[in-house]
Amino acid sequence: MNSALIVILAFLLISLYFGIRARQGKQMNLEQWTIGGRSFGTLFVFILSAGEIYTTFTFLGGSGWAYGKGGPALYILWYGSLAYALSYWLLPAVWRYAKKHQLLSQSDFFTKKYNSPALGVLVSIIGIVAMVPYLVLQLKGLGSIVNIASYGSISSGAAIWIGVIAVAVYTTISGVHGAAWTSVIKDTLVLLVVIFLGIYFPIHYFGGFSDMFHAIDQVKPGFLALPDQGMSVYWFISTVLLTALGFYTWPHTFGAILTAKNEKVFRRNAVVFPLYQLILLFVFFVGFAAILTVKPALEGAEVDNALLELSVQSFPHWFVGVIGAAGLLCALVPGSMLLMTSSTMISKNLYKVFKPSASDAQVSNLAKYLVPIVALISLYFTFKGGQTIVALLLMGYSMVTQFFPAIVFSFLKRNPITKVGAFAGIVVGELVVAYTTVTNQTVATLLPFMPQAVKDLNVGIVAMILNLIVTFVVSAFTKKKAAQKELVA
Amino acid sequence: MRFVLAALPFLALIIGMFFANRTEPYVLGMPFIMFWTVLWVVLTSVIMFIVFKTDPANKEGNAE
Structure with a gap:
């Protein structure tokens, strides 16, 4: 066992501990379990939302885009800012309506607004079909992060099993409270690691940011801006606008809105969130730094490993372990929200609709028991999904939009x-x-x-x-x- | 008025990107398109702060 693996395991155990402990002193009915009894203040809602937004895709995909595509990667910074500006008005309205009618999920919202259980069922099914592949994406990311960061001493498959068991345990026990507490650890760690890497690599390898960008521009002229065709300005603007619309339509993001204790929480967060996004800029810096430094150059799907490969190449084992732990947590936090939201929707918006005689306690218990089951289904698709899951992955965001x-x-x-x-x-x-x-x-x-x-x-x-x-x-x-x-x- | 302010980042994208899509000049060590992006991320926070401060909805119930 090497020091990297020990660090990763230590962070996993700490998260598991906090995730389980988060339950303390709470009566876990469905409202408490899935939306924290509408009790979260500004900071907790912030951390929970940040926990969901900055996933393994951000960590690996963001650096991968900068590495493989250059300028177009900047679209990720834009759509977030615009979505946050919209959130100032949209989220309080959603929250107010949900509070008034005691709603617990996005499907509840559609059912109530349009007075149509059928619409609720439709939205639940689409939501679940979009969320499971998203969970699979997180698990695959988790596998490659832990595998590379542990220098291959643990297989990707074994890492995925361990991660899924941990997340299923604390999600079943603590629900959204577990997700929020692990998110505290995750966001602190990710913030520190990413900012350090984003500053260290350009200075260490190139002497500074300006030097790094000039060097890239010399080798790949035009790479840092948008091309004239394909990912052009037109592509950029349409993609940003479309993605901004889909930002809050994910069922699990929608669920996180309902955890707030008042609507002012969202107005405050709309001020801070754009700035917080700059963490992504540092992720890009890492991706750009990898362009001329990772040898041999990464191809195809491998570009997503740019951040990890450069780290393995540059740091001692224990520190690669810290980076691996940050990546692992980036999979666990959104993973727990996805598991919880899917389970809530299957139980409350599907099962209960077809069996109206089910009591609240039955619906609540079923949601919790569904967590390990949805986790197992995701594991199945992670290992056996093949082409279907790849197609669904590409579709997920467009589906919820x-x-x-x-x-x-x-x-x-x-x-x-x-x-x-x-x-x-x-x-x-x-x-x-x-x-x-x-x-x-x-x-x-x-x-x-x-x-x-x-x-x-x-x-x-x-x-x-x-x-x-x-x-x-x-x-x-x-x-x-x-x-x-x-x-x- | 607050809606006009909040619309500025959208205009910076829809109109601004046609002019900002360039590498030169470098600002703060970053290619221009990247600087333009970062500038507007920061300005969006500033704008939302002004919106927050001038919105009467935030006057009442300061207690968290």
């Missing part, structure tokens, strides 16, 4: 969307997302006659536009019918 119109328009004084309209719009949006992802379509292949600027648009725009058209046309039609009925009656 399709919820945006039905959520936002429902807050207008007179909601222009009917339940049938919302249902139809979401279904059409998801079908378009599935079709374009599976057949690998882009706007360029769908509309080859368009000018280059249009061809570069993110293909998700097509799904969103069709979703909006169907939503409003169907809504207008069903509204008229309802009005006619009233006249006749």
Whole structure:
């Protein structure tokens, strides 16, 4: 056993301890377990949200994008800021409505707003289909992080099993309290590690930031800006806007909103969060530093290992262990939220709908017992998923983005969307997302006659536009019918 | 007024990116497009701070 592995295991045990201890002194009914009894203050909501947002994808994918794609990676910084600006108005409205009607999940929200259990079921199923692959992504990331950071002394598969058992145990016992407490450890560690790496690498290998960027620009001219075609300015803007819309439509992110004890929490966090995002800038710095230093150069999916490979190449074992531990925690925290939200939705928004006689205690217990089961299903897909899971992964974010119109328009004084309209719009949006992802379509292949600027648009725009058209046309039609009925009656 | 302020980061993206998509000049050691991005991340926080301070909804119930 090497020192890196000892450090990683130590952090895992500390997290497990805090995760389990978080339960202390709480009556764990479903409201307490899944949204902390609506009791979290500004700091806890902040840490929980940060815990969810900065995942292994941020850690590995962010540096991987900077390493492999350069300038386009900056889109990740933009969409967060814009989403936070929107959050100032959106989140208090969501929270207020959820508090008034004692809602526990995103599906509850749709069911209540549109007075339609069917819509709640639809949203639950789509949410779960999007969340499980997202969990699988975290687990795969966990596997490669621990494997590389322990210098191969523990296999990726074994690391995934250990991580999943730990997260399933503390999530079942403590629910969102466990996620919040492990998130405290995670965000502190990640912040320190990432800022250190982002400053150390450019200075150590290049003498400074300016020198590093000049060196890259010399070897790869234009790499630091956006290209004229493909990931062009048009791609950039459309991707940022689309991704910002999907930011709060993930069911587990939505669930985290409900943990707050008052709506002011969100307004405060909207001020701090953009700045906090700069942690990503340091992740990018690491990715850029790896471009001319990691030998041999990484190819294909390997680019996501840029941060780890450079670290292994540069630091003593124990410190690589600390980096590995930070990466491990980046998988566990979102993992516990995903597990918990999926389980809550299966129990409350699927099981209870089809078996209305189930008592609150039964629904609550079922949600907890489902955690290890969902964990096992995710493990199965992690090891045996193959191509299906890859396709679902690519789709996940676009899938939940399709919820945006039905959520936002429902807050207008007179909601222009009917339940049938919302249902139809979401279904059409998801079908378009599935079709374009599976057949690998882009706007360029769908509309080859368009000018280059249009061809570069993110293909998700097509799904969103069709979703909006169907939503409003169907809504207008069903509204008229309802009005006619009233006249006749 | 607060909505106008909050719209600025969106304009900085939708209009600004066409002008900011360049490597030169370097500012604070960063290529220009990166500097522009970081600048607006910081300004978004500043703007939301002003919005927060001027929003009457935050006046009442200071107790956490």
